[in-house]
Structure formats: structure tokens, C-alpha cells
Amino acid sequence: MMAIGFRKTQRDQKAATTERRSAEHAPAPDRSAVLGEVEELGIGMFWATDPEGRLSFLSARAIADLGLDSGSLIGQPLTHIFQEIEEGTGASTQRSLAFKLKARSKLDEQIVAVPDGRGSSRWWRLNGRALLDSNGAFLGYRGSAVDISSQYAYETQVARDSKVDELTGLANRRKLNDRLSATLAAFRTSKRSCALMMIDLDRFKQVNDTMGHPAGDELLKQVAQRLASIVGDAGEVGRLGGDEFQVLLPDMDDRGTLGELANRIVQSLSQPYQINGRRAIIGTSVGIAIAPYDGVEADELNRAADMALYSAKETRGGTFCFYTSNLRDAASKTAQLGDRLRDAVDRGDLKLAYQPLVDPLTNEVKCFEALLRWHDEEEGDISPAQFIPVAENDDLIVRIGEVALKQACMDALAWPETIRVAVNVSAKQFIRPGYRKAVAAALEASGLPPGRLELEITESVFVGDLETVDAVFRDLKKLGVRLALDDFGTGYSSLGYLKHGHFDKIKIDQSFVRGCTENGDINPAIIAAIVALAKALGMETVAEGVEAMDELALVKERGADLVQGYIYSRPITQEQVLAQFAEGSGLFRPSGPPRYRAERITIFRKVGLIHEDHYYDVILRNLSKTGARITGLAGVPVGTDVVLDLGHGQLVVSKVVNATENSQGLKFETSLIGDGSGGFMTRHRISPYSLAEAGIPLAALGAGAFPLAKWRDANKSIPRFVQLELSGPGV
Structure with missing residues (x-):
């Protein structure tokens, strides 16, 4: 056996050697x-x-x-x-x-x-x-x-799935954050601007609850399509999750343009949606922040836009708001205000005042609107514009509304039988189960005939499932009360609801009345159109917010049935109402300025004034789109050209048009624009990059910062004006 194995090994070795020699002599492959x-x-x-x-x-x-x-x-x-x-x-x-x-x-x-x-x-x-x-x-x-x-x-596909919202096909939160961070980093080098819009759908939950989650998903898809269509190539639209969306807009810092875009978004997203054969309506609120003014890092800009969005929702919803540094303090004050408001409701501190709705042809009062008033021991009189939105974000508004309704019915019973009372109804009250019973209970407790009660409802109630809303309207009409559509023309989708015949009255929003007598204003045509529409539908019209005689003449000439505003009376107490009727008079005589004057905001804030190479501290007393009044300087002649520094890069070229010993009236070269929440702001700002080039660190920017701040330390001439000592709140 060993011999056989040895011979086999020899044969294998010989074969291997032969194969190797053949390979060595084979030609190389091409x-x-x-x-x-x-x-x-x-x-x-x-x-x-x-x-x-x-x-x-x-x-x-x-x-x-x-x-x-x-x-x-x-x-x-x-x-x-x-x-x-x-x-x-x-x-x-x-x-x-x-x-x-x-x-x-x-x-x-x-x-x-x-x-x-x-x-x-x-x-x-x-x-x-x-x-x-x-x-x-x-x-x-x-x-x-x-x-x-x-x-x-x-x-x-994996990368796309990780950056795309599965439901809508838009960019998701991850992609938006990456894009925002990359954009801001690149723009810091090139000193460019970038705007960020945060968008939240109002009352989306109501659609989910009443129509089901599949309907909610379909609604979100349609919202995404509308947003993408509006924004187009100007920016990138994404969904953060839930009912929150975001829009990134590179190279945009014109707040006028951004406001117009935000308004288009609000109006478009508020139009009715068709979902599985049913109609639904939602609203939306928009918060806007702009880099580098409101932040230079992604988290800073996101926080700023979030604060602006919160402010927009707090204001009334269905609107937009720009970020300002004051919003941080406002958020804290809002929380404190909510605590005090609950205590005030428990103590019964909220009272009713009544503003007359007057026939402009006879000056006779036809109706009084019940308005809430709150006097706080610490803060004094607190505006409804402040506390109503706080109550709206809580079920507290339902409790306040029920108390106000009962009190208004009781008060109205003491008036002449021809005078009606109008009570505002919040959307939360209106859609709450059992609202009809609450109205019936208030009428029964007071003994007020249903026809003397008007419920003023804003277009915000037309949000969610319209079938449910229509059912509430039918129940109220069966009860015999009158219904008024308040703030007509400013809400979600006005004309579509008039044809159902729910309303007895349309209130033309004061935004159409203010400034309607100015040359070139289109509001007179809008007022005339609303009046004609109402008459065709058998409805009464009320012009709200009339303050000047020229406005009164215009709305009277355009055919408004009733007028409400300071031109006739501010809200008065029940005692004052009864005293007037006791004297046998139901007349309110018009009294006011002959002409409309641009809306002014009363304010008390320290700002800056630039003249030549000097910077002065002044107090801003009031502010409108076209001008302001300041105090704190003496010896300022009429006709002087100055620059008003409103803070955060907001510089307004102005001229002194009137002056007293220590105050001056300024007229602006370029009008301010609305900030979406009742204030005014400049359309453009001086970039923080320019401020930094002037020697001001970005981290140190604050109110009063401006490109030539170094003037404080290097004045080149003798000051022309006398700086007075400033004192008072906020100084």
C-alpha cells in the first residue's frame, strides 16, 4: 500500500511541473x-x-x-x-x-x-x-x-423617505431643519436675509373629532397643495407634524411683501374644503421671523417664529404676526393675566357696558351692544383686546359668555320694548353642546322676548364641520332670536354663508370704515357692495367704528341702516342708559372730528432721535402709520429733518411738522405698515450685519441700536437741541 501511495505522489508532482512549464511558455493575453x-x-x-x-x-x-x-x-x-x-x-x-x-x-x-x-x-x-x-x-x-x-x-429612496413627510409629500421636520441651518450658515457669510413662517391650523382638531381621522388626513393633503401653490418657487414648504407647517423664504426681508404673502396664506387656507362629499372649513395663524434681525441660528429663528405664531393665535386667530422682542415679555404677562382673569371672574369683577347702534337718519338708538369691561385693582382698566383672547384659549370664555348673556337679558328688560340688545358669542360657546339651552335659559330667567335678543357671531364659527354649525343655527332661529354676522369681510369665507338665510344683520367691519374718505380708497365701493348685498337678502347693515363726521356722511350716503362708533357714543353703563331713557330721550347726537385722522396708538416708550451727528433720547407718546409725537427735546424748529429710531434697525426718515416747548409732531417720509397684531413697524430694517460693521457686536443688539451708534462717543458738532430729563413708566 505504501508503494502505491508513493507512486501516486510522484505522478502528481510530475503533472504539476509539466503544467507549470506549459504556462511559462504560453503567449501573454491581449x-x-x-x-x-x-x-x-x-x-x-x-x-x-x-x-x-x-x-x-x-x-x-x-x-x-x-x-x-x-x-x-x-x-x-x-x-x-x-x-x-x-x-x-x-x-x-x-x-x-x-x-x-x-x-x-x-x-x-x-x-x-x-x-x-x-x-x-x-x-x-x-x-x-x-x-x-x-x-x-x-x-x-x-x-x-x-x-x-x-x-x-x-x-x-431611503434618503428621500427620511426627509419627506409621508402624508403630504412635503419636506419633513428633519429636512426643514437641515435646510434652515445650511441656509443661515451660508447667508451669514454673504450677509443675506431669510424669512421663516410658522403656520398652525385653527380648529383642525374639530374636523378630526367630528369627521374622523381619515378626513383630517385628506384635509392636511389639501392644505399642503394650497400652500405649495401659493409659495411656488419663492421658498420651501414643509410639514413639521400634526397640523403645523413651515415655509422657508430665502432672500426675503420686506415685511410688507411678507405680510401680503401671509395674508394670502390665511385667506386661501380658510376657504372651504371638500372632503368625501362634505364641506369643512378651518382657519390658520402665521408667525413670521426674519434672519438676521430676529436670530442668526436655526434654533433662534425657530423660537422667534414660534413666539410670533403664539401671538397671532392669542390675538384672535386667522391672522399673522411678526416677531418682536416684546413678545417674550408678552408671553409671560399673558400667563399672569390668565391667573388674574380667573380670579376676577370668580369675584364677579367683569362688568357690562353698552354701546348704541343708531339710525343715522333720525339719530334714534335701535339697539345696544353689550361689551365686557374689566377694572383690575393693580393694573386699572384692562382692554378686552388683552383679556378676551386669553379667555378664548381656555374654557373660561364659555363661563364668561354665559354670565354676560344672562346679565344683558336682565338689563335689556328695563329698556323700552323697541330697543334690542346684542351679545357677542365666541366660537367655543357657539359649538358647545347645549348652547341653545343656555340661550333659552337666559331668556326665560329674564323674561326678555326672544326677538329683542341679537347674537353677534363672527365668521370663526364657520370652522370645522358645517353640518354641525348649520344645526345650531336652525335651533337658534326656531328659538326666535336674531342673528348678526359680526366683523363681516375679515373672516374665513363670508359670502358663502349668507345664502342660507341664517342672519338678520350684517356688521361691516371697522377696517372698511377707517380711512374710507381718503382719496383713492376703495373701501367706499366695498361698503356700497355690502349694503346692496344685504338689502337684496333682506338683511340690516351696521357700519362699525365710525369716529369722524366725514365717515358718518359717507356710510349714511352709501345706505348703512345703523351706525356704531365713538361718533355717537362710547360704551356707557346700565345706569347711564336708564338715565337717558328716564329723561324721555332715545336720541344720540353725532359728535366728533370733522375728518378722519390716521389711526394712532397711544404709547409711552423710550426711543431715539437722530439729527446730524447726534443721538438724542426721547419718549414716543403716540404712533400712526404716517407720523408720531415725541417728547424730551426742546428747541426743535418746525421743518427740521430727523431720523426716528424705533429700535432693532427700524429707522424712519421724518420731518418735524409741529412743535411745542418740549414736544414735536413728526411726519414720516415713508408710511409704516401694520404688524398683524394691531401695531406698526417699518417695511425694511437696517441689517445687523451693517450694525456689526459699525462696531456693534451682534450679541449686543437691542432697542436703540443703529449703524451710527458711535456718534454717542464722537460728536462732531455742537448739539442743536436741548436734551430734557426723561421720566415716567418704561423710561
Whole structure:
């Protein structure tokens, strides 16, 4: 057995030696054959260019895979054949192919799209090197390619799924945050601006609760489509989650333009939606922040936009608000106000006052609107504009509304039988189960005939499931009360609800009345159209907010049935109402300024005034779109050109148009614009980058900062004005 094994080993060794000698004497394989075999095995493909960057060679396998003929490829610039990948397709960040070719850099794992002859593209991963001759002259590129189309499609889909909201197809929170961070980082270097809008849907939960979650999902899809259509190519729209959306708007800082865009968003998203054969309506609120003014980092800008959104929802919803530094303090004050309001309700501190609605032809009062008033021992009189939104965000508004309704009915019973009482109804009250019973109980307890009670309802009630809303309207009409549509023209979708015949009265919002007598104003035509529409539908009209005689003349001439406003009377107490009727008079005589004057906000705030090379501290006493009154300086002649510094880069070129010993009236060269929450602001601001260039650190910016702040330390001339000592609250 050992002999047999030994002989077998000898034979194997001899065969191996023969095979090795044969291989050593075999001819070497052809290079092109090897390359062809590599291609056939699918290991790789090869390409080359001439010195001008034109394709001079491409493997036959590559040409066949593309479904093209070599004649359509050879001689074409390489960058025409190998195309750059689009941003956001999931590929890793890489330098431009054209840049590398121009620099004659090596190509390592460069991913490109290669259009094929079937109207599609393949994805290749390139490697390549520049080829030089013995003298260093550039001969072109030589390289290889691997088709990674399947792998790339998978990776792209994974990357896309991680950055796209599955329900709406918009960018998701992750992509939005990445995009915002990258944009702000790039814009800091180039000193560009970027606006951010935070959008929250009002009463979306009501649609989910009444119509079901599938209906809510369908609604969100339609919202996404409307948003994308409105914004277009101006920015990127995304969904953060739930009913929250965000819009990123690079290179936008014009607050006038942004306000117009925000208003279009509010109006568009508030139009009715068709969902599974049913109609639904929601509202929306928008908060706006702008870099670099309101933040230079993504988290700063997000916080600022969130605060602005909160303010918009607190104001009344269905509106927009710009971020201001005051919002931080306002949020804290709102929380404190809510605690005090609950205590005030428990103590019965909220009282009713009554403002007359007067026939402008006879000056006779026809109705009184019941308005809530609150006098706080610490703060004094607190405006309803402050405490009603706080109550609206809590079920406290339902409790307040029920108490007010009962009291108004009791008070009205003491008036002449021809005089009605109007009571405001919040949307929360209106849609709350059992509201009809609450109204019936108030009428029964007071003994007031139903026809003498008017319920004033804003268009915000038309939000959610319209079938439920219509059912409440029908119940109230059966009860016999009158219904008025308040603030007509400012809400969600006015005209669509008038045809149902629910309303007895339309109240024309004061925004159409204010300034209606100014040249070129279109509001007179709007007022006339509303009056004509109401008359055609058999409804009464009320012009709200009339304060000047010229406004009264206009709304009377346009046919308004009733007028409400300071022109006739401010809200008065029940005692004053009874005293007037006791004297046998139901007349209210008009009294007010002869002409409308631009709305002014009473204010007491320290600001700055720039004249020549000096900066003065002054007190801002009131502010309108076109001018302001300041105190704190003496010796300022009429006609002086100055710049008012409202803080945070808001500089307003102004002229002194009247003056007393220590106060001046300013007229602005360019009008201010509304800030969406009842205030005024400049359309543009001086960029913090400009301020930083003037030597002011960005971190130190605050109220009063402006590009020439160094004047404080380097005055070049004798001050022309006398700086007076400033005192008072806020100084």
C-alpha cells in the first residue's frame, strides 16, 4: 500500500511541473481582450477624453447598456454625457465634476447621471486620472466606470423617505431643519436675509373629532397643495407634524411683501374644503421671523417664529404676526393675566357696558351692544383686546359668555320694548353642546322676548364641520332670536354663508370704515357692495367704528341702516342708559372730528432721535402709520429733518411738522405698515450685519441700536437741541 501511495505522489508532482512549464511558455493575453472580458463580467467599463475634455473612447458594453450608438457620444464634451446629480437626491456631497475636470484633479467615486436612449438615466460611479506625456503635456483623462443604478435608486429612496413627510409629500421636520441651518450658515457669510413662517391650523382638531381621522388626513393633503401653490418657487414648504407647517423664504426681508404673502396664506387656507362629499372649513395663524434681525441660528429663528405664531393665535386667530422682542415679555404677562382673569371672574369683577347702534337718519338708538369691561385693582382698566383672547384659549370664555348673556337679558328688560340688545358669542360657546339651552335659559330667567335678543357671531364659527354649525343655527332661529354676522369681510369665507338665510344683520367691519374718505380708497365701493348685498337678502347693515363726521356722511350716503362708533357714543353703563331713557330721550347726537385722522396708538416708550451727528433720547407718546409725537427735546424748529429710531434697525426718515416747548409732531417720509397684531413697524430694517460693521457686536443688539451708534462717543458738532430729563413708566 505504501508503494502505491508513493507512486501516486510522484505522478502528481510530475503533472504539476509539466503544467507549470506549459504556462511559462504560453503567449501573454491581449490587453484589450482582458479589458473586454472584465467588461463582459460586469466588473467595470472604461472611458477616455481628449485634451479638450471631449469623450474619445467609451467601452462597447457601456454604449450598449445606454442603448445609444457611439457616434452620438464620441466627440461630445464629457460634462454633457456625465451630468451632475441634483441636490437632495440622496448622493453624498461632492465637488462639481466640471470643477474637477478644469483643475485636472483626480476623480474618486464621482457619482454622475448618464442619460440613456430610452428617456431615462443610468447612474455611474466614476474614477479617473489626468494623463500626461513625457514632457508633462496634458493628453486627457483615462478612467473607469461602474453602473450603480440599482443601488443608487435604493439609497435615493431611503434618503428621500427620511426627509419627506409621508402624508403630504412635503419636506419633513428633519429636512426643514437641515435646510434652515445650511441656509443661515451660508447667508451669514454673504450677509443675506431669510424669512421663516410658522403656520398652525385653527380648529383642525374639530374636523378630526367630528369627521374622523381619515378626513383630517385628506384635509392636511389639501392644505399642503394650497400652500405649495401659493409659495411656488419663492421658498420651501414643509410639514413639521400634526397640523403645523413651515415655509422657508430665502432672500426675503420686506415685511410688507411678507405680510401680503401671509395674508394670502390665511385667506386661501380658510376657504372651504371638500372632503368625501362634505364641506369643512378651518382657519390658520402665521408667525413670521426674519434672519438676521430676529436670530442668526436655526434654533433662534425657530423660537422667534414660534413666539410670533403664539401671538397671532392669542390675538384672535386667522391672522399673522411678526416677531418682536416684546413678545417674550408678552408671553409671560399673558400667563399672569390668565391667573388674574380667573380670579376676577370668580369675584364677579367683569362688568357690562353698552354701546348704541343708531339710525343715522333720525339719530334714534335701535339697539345696544353689550361689551365686557374689566377694572383690575393693580393694573386699572384692562382692554378686552388683552383679556378676551386669553379667555378664548381656555374654557373660561364659555363661563364668561354665559354670565354676560344672562346679565344683558336682565338689563335689556328695563329698556323700552323697541330697543334690542346684542351679545357677542365666541366660537367655543357657539359649538358647545347645549348652547341653545343656555340661550333659552337666559331668556326665560329674564323674561326678555326672544326677538329683542341679537347674537353677534363672527365668521370663526364657520370652522370645522358645517353640518354641525348649520344645526345650531336652525335651533337658534326656531328659538326666535336674531342673528348678526359680526366683523363681516375679515373672516374665513363670508359670502358663502349668507345664502342660507341664517342672519338678520350684517356688521361691516371697522377696517372698511377707517380711512374710507381718503382719496383713492376703495373701501367706499366695498361698503356700497355690502349694503346692496344685504338689502337684496333682506338683511340690516351696521357700519362699525365710525369716529369722524366725514365717515358718518359717507356710510349714511352709501345706505348703512345703523351706525356704531365713538361718533355717537362710547360704551356707557346700565345706569347711564336708564338715565337717558328716564329723561324721555332715545336720541344720540353725532359728535366728533370733522375728518378722519390716521389711526394712532397711544404709547409711552423710550426711543431715539437722530439729527446730524447726534443721538438724542426721547419718549414716543403716540404712533400712526404716517407720523408720531415725541417728547424730551426742546428747541426743535418746525421743518427740521430727523431720523426716528424705533429700535432693532427700524429707522424712519421724518420731518418735524409741529412743535411745542418740549414736544414735536413728526411726519414720516415713508408710511409704516401694520404688524398683524394691531401695531406698526417699518417695511425694511437696517441689517445687523451693517450694525456689526459699525462696531456693534451682534450679541449686543437691542432697542436703540443703529449703524451710527458711535456718534454717542464722537460728536462732531455742537448739539442743536436741548436734551430734557426723561421720566415716567418704561423710561
